[in-house]
Amino acid sequence: xxxxTSETIExxxxxxxxPLAAGRAERLAPGVNALNVADPLRDKLPFDVDPTxxxxxxxxxx
Numbered sequence: 001x002x003x004x005t006s007e008t009i010e011x012x013x014x015x016x017x018x019p020l021a022a023g024r025a026e027r028l029a030p031g032v033n034a035l036n037v038a039d040p041l042r043d044k045l046p047f048d049v050d051p052t053x054x055x056x057x058x059x060x061x062x
Contacts, residue, residue: 003033
């Protein structure tokens with residue numbers, strides 16, 4: 001899994017319309033990257049394999 005740079009985090013959030021204060025992405029990057037670990041249970045989840053299953057599950061949960 002790739003680590004995310006502060007610039008990448010800033011761009012991802014900006015694409016979703018979430019503004020960040022100056023320097024905030026630099027503070028978020030270590031925490032976001034700490035969560036980015038290999039997890040054998042997560043690898044078995046179907047929405048990680050096929051993104052459309054996540055959308056279907058999200059729609060059913062409404």
